[in-house]
Amino acid sequence: MIRRRWDEELGISTLTPIRGIGERLAAWHAAGGARVDFVNCDVTDFPALLELFARVQPETIVHFGQQRSAPFSMIDRDRAALTLINNTLGNLNVLWAMREIVPDAHLVKLGTMGEYGTPNIEVEEGFITIEHKGRRDRLPFPKSPNSFYHLTKVADSDQIYFACRAWDLRATDLNQGVVYGLETDDTPADTALVNRFDYDGVYGTVLNRFCVEAALGYPLTVYGVGGQTRAFLNIKDTVRCIALAVEAAAVPGEFRVFNQFTEIFSVLELAKRVQHVAAAAGRAVTIDHLENPRVERETHYYSSVNTQLLSLGLEPHLLDDAAIGGLIEAADANQERIDRAQIAPTVQWSDPSRAMARGVRLNLRASGGAGVTAR
Template identity: 50%
Template sequence: MRILVLGADGYLGWPTALHLSAAGHEVGVLDNFARREYDRELGVESLVPIESFDARVRAWREVSGRTLTPFAGDLTDAAFTTDAVRSFRPDAIVHFAEQRAAPYSMIDQDHAVYTQTNNVVGTLNLLYAIAEVDPSIHLVKLGTMGEYGTPNIDIEEGWLEVTHNGRTDRMLYPKKPGSFYHLSKVHDSHNIEFACRIWGLRATDLNQGIVYGHRTEQTAADPRLATRFDYDAVFGTVLNRFVIQAVLGRPLTVYGGGGQTRGMIEIRDTVECVRLACENPAEAGEFRVFNQMTESFRVDHLAKTVAEAFPGEVRIEYLDNPRVEQEEHYYRVVHTALPRLGLVPHLLSNTLIESLFPLVAEHRDRVESEALLPGVRWRGALPQPAGAA
């Protein structure tokens, strides 16, 4: 297959592109490098150094003998987006090219507007490009489990059968997102479903849980192929933050009481899920949703797991929660579609956590300690009255 990976310079886009290429697919890689600009804006970098995009593409060719076709540009540029799709003529498009951090979207009005404009407009341009160039292209879109929020009923895979006043219908599962970022993903899902229903496009929405881990078979083949390791309170994942805090001898910072439960998935399973979705496409006119997670954990349980795995004393500290969210809630998620396609998950274990400790120790001098503490507060995103202190 010919597969175009959008956002291919990012944490997940890069290893996904390599995984698909190693599986024998012809892969195009597209990015506007905004993620590197966020680093400069926030004054923090990936813990593990990453090469330039061009150097990565060259390194993969040297290591594997396979070529990635690069495109540099922005999906909010409609003409560029259509030209890139027409030039590469993919069978499938994997769409990672969005601002992906909830805290970033909640910094202030400018960041909220940027997040929604970038994500929603970029995806709309992509839908129009697919409809114009070739409606048979299969769109594999990275969504998020955060679209659902924490409802007090089981979370189905995207759709819900509802009986009301004696009549039954199948409808998209109700959404209760927790940030302007998660809201942008909800808007994407509705726009994509509409395009499938009206234009006959085919799409798979991968509602993904929190991803942990750093290495895949391909990124481990050469240091130049490494992907990002984000740890800061804006873009970093909670497990990464806990591991770094343990290595540095700092308390593991749990927001609130730690009763928040989240779906999670290992990075090797993420790239395999995308391959499985691409190789088993949706039907024309079908908008299907896969809940892309393998386990769920309470945040306080993750902290205790890291503390138990670390070969030294670790203290856990509970901070005032900067987010507006339920800290104790029901959480049961249906996630059967990808295992039916062949996914055999890697589950979180102390062995995996222990493998991260030496990685962090090797690069500990790159840690910006202040970046570990939460600096974005959900209520702080509100506009202040004139004259407020």
């Protein structure tokens, strides 16, 4: 629930009004949902976590208690430090508490496809068999995280893999793509169950932003060239993937990594999809290319394996015009809640005065020249 405090500090809020946890749980139970208990326990508080595990004796732990925004972690040192402590110290606590109280429980942890960065080879699910100088091994897939937030997710994954090797814990690391969509199968039962719709420069994700811009008749704001290519999934599939991971649990000592996404798009492709759907609904919008606030490659190869969740039975909800139209309508319905000042990027990855030399090197890298630097 700390998100509410951070939103206040940053002066941002979700487009959809989110009720208090008590009201949401009451609505859930009134709608006939299975029993959900709530305990207010901070994962960075180790004694509280031990006490909770001892009392509940969980068979499965789905760990979502993390700061999840890359721009938030790049605002300043204090937010980077908060992200490290909350995420990676919290993750360390979960592992030690499992070791001490429930070593046979199954940990399901949310990671991100962003851990891998954008390598020039196909991304595998967590591990890759490398042939090198006539020998071979299956090793963790090399990662190049591009924010302090992404760095914490890589550190978490490394910790969990170690705990599985050393302590015979069992875990599933879900490397999730960018989530879009507002409703799951359960949320329409009550307006109090609605999900967040973040569109701001810190917590908003790209498809949400485009749909809010389309609802306002604003230009769709692509960062840089827009060739940044990422993995996506519908929030309905997020929920299903977690259920699949829980139902077909890892075995003791096993560290599984599932790449949790259903489709791959470039940012510019998404902008064009939104533009097309908006136009069909009588909302003509243009596409603007803003200076990229992030340090990242804007054109690059991208491909990734995602077979494990599909083989467990995931049936993808692909991004169609109806899904995009629904998001634009949701934004339109909440027009009076849109803070227009929050749409533009507010966090710069780097001091612009140092960007020129870097731009030269990133371009070298994109064109295949490694140069003398470790890019």
